[in-house]
Amino acid sequence: MSYKISYQLYSSRNFPPLKDQLSVLKAMGYDGVEPWLPAYEEGAETLRQQIDDAGLACYGFHMPLDGLVNEPAKYVEIAQALGATYMIPPFVPAEQRQDTTEFWQRIGEQLATGADYVSKHGLKVVWHNHDFEYAALPDGTRPIEHILGQSDDVLFEIDCGWITRAGADPVAELERYADRIAAIQPKDTAPPGTEKDDGWAPTGDGIIDWPRLAPLFKETSAHHIVTEHDNPSDWKEFAQRSITYLKSLGL
Template sequence: MTYRKAYQLYSSRNFPPLAAQLPILKAMGYDAIEPWLPAYEEDPGLFRQQLDDAGLACYGFHMPLAGLVEAPQRYIEIAQTLGATYLIPPYVTAEEREPTVSYWRGLGEKLARGAELANAAGLEVAWHNHDFEFVPLADGSRPIDHIFAAGGSGVKFEIDCGWIVRAGADPAAELRRFADRIVIIQTKDTAPLGTKLDDGWTATGDGIIDWQALAPLFEKTKADHLVTEHDNPSDWQAFASRSINHLNALGL
């Protein structure tokens, strides 16, 4: 199966202006970008125009969990302006996190309430993982399982394979476990743990993840596109180009 491919704009936040990156990404073969806050915040209409001018779409965007809880209508309207389907809260800070089942279930319940409002507008809410959701709590249970158990079937999943590996978990197992919930697959790759260069992240295909082995599992999910991301590339264009070329070579 051949997937549409998006680029997480956070990857090249340190190389402004962002608008100048868009035609470069289009020329590399990307179909869309996945922006993060604050890229689209100041003027969502202008941001949409810049995407249109470059021939790129926006399938989903990262947003604060607090925004989904406290200002859901604002972000629903941003999604409509950008033409996006997926509202994606990606993070809670270390200061916010509590090592309890009730905290993580509460997070899932917040996502569920936001998802209900989004669904009414024809949109979806998808949680994006880091590593901490896969680190067991004192009772041996995992935050990720509590999030989705409390969130219910309306809360979808943008799975970040690189962070799962960083957590010591198995992306293949998680792709199988959450297949019915996964709507976006982020093909983040990681160098061997302990690597300092570029904070240990690499282009897709240059790290320790066996994408050829994972690729057949993608079709078992509900994912309709893939997203490349690198948290701190020293050369964003080399990363972006290498990543999409590797995915294309795998027939994805």
């Protein structure tokens, strides 16, 4: 199965201007981009025009969880301006996290409330994971189970790199949440102890066994794939190597 491949613009935040990156990504073969805040802070309409001009699409965008909870109408307007379907809260700041099931259930309930609100506009709420969702709570459960456990309407952008770093198995998570996955991030990580680029790697250059994982992608409900690297020293090399490798897998 051939997927649309998008690029998380956070990956090249340290190489402005953003608008100059778009035509480069298109030439590499990317179909879309996934913005993060503040990429659209100065105007979602302006960014949408730049994306359109480059011949790309915006399937989803990262947004603050607080925005979904406290300003959902504002972010619905941003989604509509960008032409995006998927509204993706990606994070709970460390200082806000609590080591209880009740806390993570509340996060799941907030996402469920947001999903119900935005569904009236044809939009979907999608959670994006890091590593902390896979650290066991005192009762042995994991935050991810509570985040996604409050409503089937909350979907999942699964980040395989962070799952691997957390010591969990991305195969098991792809299988467990197959019918909830809206997007797949084939983020790769270098061997533990690697300092270059904060230990991240282009897809295919790290330690994750993608030939083992890739066949599972088609068993999920994923709409598209999103490449991401948290701190590349050369964003163009990361973007090109990643999409070339993914296409070599038939994705």
